[in-house]
Amino acid sequence: MSKPRVVLVGPMGAGKSTVARRLGAHWGLPVRDTDQDIEATAGKPVSEIFVDEGEEHFRALEVEAVRAALEGHDGVLALGGGAVLAExxxxxxxxxxxxxLEVGLADAVKRVGLGHGRPLLLGNVRARVMKLLEERAPIYDAVAxxxxxxxxxxxxxxxxxxxxRVEETA
Known part of the structure; x- marks a missing residue:
């Protein structure tokens, strides 16, 4: 069974996908993003899965995508922002x-912009990001x-x- 060199977690706007690509390039490793895996499996974007089947269905797909990636990927793995919600x-x-990858409210809001294509940000983007950061930060801390x-x-x-830091702990 292969194991990822590193798994990146954090809220939307933390830069998981961007940093993952840089890590993969540095270490010469493949990069995998579970949101992309889900989109490939479902044949549509995450935002459409939320609209068509709902968040609960998306989260079930996400648990399976994360499990498969943790068991079968030996590179850099980026998880979707809410993936850590599942026990x-x-x-x-x-x-x-x-x-x-920890990010504060101001930077997160700047990075996600108006939240196009981000179903959990419908409405007041700043308020939604703040709520997500508050709810999820303890979980990110716990798994990191x-x-x-x-x-x-x-x-x-x-x-x-x-x-x-990864090489120091290796």
Whole structure:
């Protein structure tokens, strides 16, 4: 069974996908994003799954996508922002190198913009992001083996810190 070199978790706007690509390039490893896996399986974007089948259906697909990726991917893995909500996923992350890309409200809102294509941000984007950050931060903290603050930093700077800290603990 292969195991990811590193698993990135954090809220939308933390830069998981962007940092994952930089880590993959640095280590010469494949990069996988569970949201993309879900879209490929479902044949439609995450936002359409939410609209057509609902969040509960999406979360079930997400648990399966994370399980499959943790068992079958030996590169860099980025999880969707809400993936850690499932207890099954929290348990599956045990024993993995999990990096929590922490982001504050101001940076998260700037990075997600108006939230187009992000079904959980319908309505007041700033209020929704704040609520998601408050609800999920303790879970990200709990599953993480490493936490990296992304506030006011470039993706290259964040990736460099992740690389340094992952290699220190290897």
């Amino acid at each position: 099954a996923t929290q348990q599956a992350l045990e024993g993995h190198t999990v990096v929590y 083996t490493i936490t990296v603050d992304t506030n006011g930093r470039t993706p290259d700077d964040v990736a460099a810190e992740v690389i340094r």
